[in-house]
Amino acid sequence: MFTTKRLVTIAMFVALATVISIVERSIIIPGVHPGVKLGLANIITLLSILILGYKDAFFVVVIRCVLGALVGGNPVSFLFSITGGTLSLLVMSLMWHYLRNHISIINISIVGAICHNIGQLFVASILAQDFHIYILLPVLMISAIITGYNVGLLTKHVYKALRDRNIGDFGLS
Numbered sequence: 438m439f440t441t442k443r444l445v446t447i448a449m450f451v452a453l454a455t456v457i458s459i460v461e462r463s464i465i466i467p468g469v470h471p472g473v474k475l476g477l478a479n480i481i482t483l484l485s486i487l488i489l490g491y492k493d494a495f496f497v498v499v500i501r502c503v504l505g506a507l508v509g510g511n512p513v514s515f516l517f518s519i520t521g522g523t524l525s526l527l528v529m530s531l532m533w534h535y536l537r538n539h540i541s542i543i544n545i546s547i548v549g550a551i552c553h554n555i556g557q558l559f560v561a562s563i564l565a566q567d568f569h570i571y572i573l574l575p576v577l578m579i580s581a582i583i584t585g586y587n588v589g590l591l592t593k594h595v596y597k598a599l600r601d602r603n604i605g606d607f608g609l610s
Contacts, residue, residue, distance in 0.1 A: 447485075447493055454481035454501040458518075459509045476550055476584045482526055483546055483592045488599065491530035498522045513564065517557045524556035525549040542596065546589025550581035 458478040466475075478501060485494035502522055506515035529549040532540065554577040562570045 443489070443493070446489065447497060450481050450485050450489075450497045451500045451504070454478045454497060455504040455508070457481065458501055458505045462505075462509055474584070476553065476581075476588050479525065479546065479549060479553070479585075479588050480592050480595065482522065483529060483542065483549065483588070484596060484599070486526070486530050486533050487542070487592075487596050491526070491534070494526055494530065495523070498526050516560050516564075520560045521553040521556040525553040528552045541589070542593045543586060543589030546592060547582055547585035550585030550588065551578060554578065554581045 455478075457480070461475055461477050464475065481501075482494060482498055485497045489497075499519070499522075502515060502518040505518060506512070510518070526549075529545050529552075532545045532548060536545075554574075558571060558574065558577065562568050
């Protein structure tokens with residue numbers, strides 16, 4: 438059931454994730470492979486899973502990817518974004534649903550970052566028609582662990598702050 442509060446929360450998450458995604462595209466980390474990104478929009482994806490549940494989180498991810506491609510991307514960037522985002526969302530949602538009492542938000546975020554990179558490498562290998570692209574896997578896995586940890590840590594603190602202030606639809610996921 439869509440309440441006004443729920444719709445506003447979804448709209449806010451879509452807007453935040455889209456803006457973060459667009460801004461993040463302009464951030465270049467010196468000395469790092471261009472495929473390595475901070476993954477800050479995944480804070481919103483993970484918060485969507487925790488607060489709204491996987492169905493609404495899926496909507497947030499898809500709309501963010503579409504808007505990001507329309508505003509500052511292209512069809513190829515959309516393919517990378519939607520594949521990495523949905524694979525990450527699927528795995529993080531399953532982990533939250535089945536393992537939330539056994540692992541931390543940080544661990545869920547790390548696995549989500551790894552899945553995001555695997556999804557994007559898959560798209561790259563299909564587009565390039567060359568599976569040698571997987572040579573980037575070690576670099577991307579190390580970066581996924583680092584960025585996933587930081588995204589998870591930030592998400593954990595934001596989630597706690599929102600829960601403490603009773604913002605969002607806690608308990609519905």
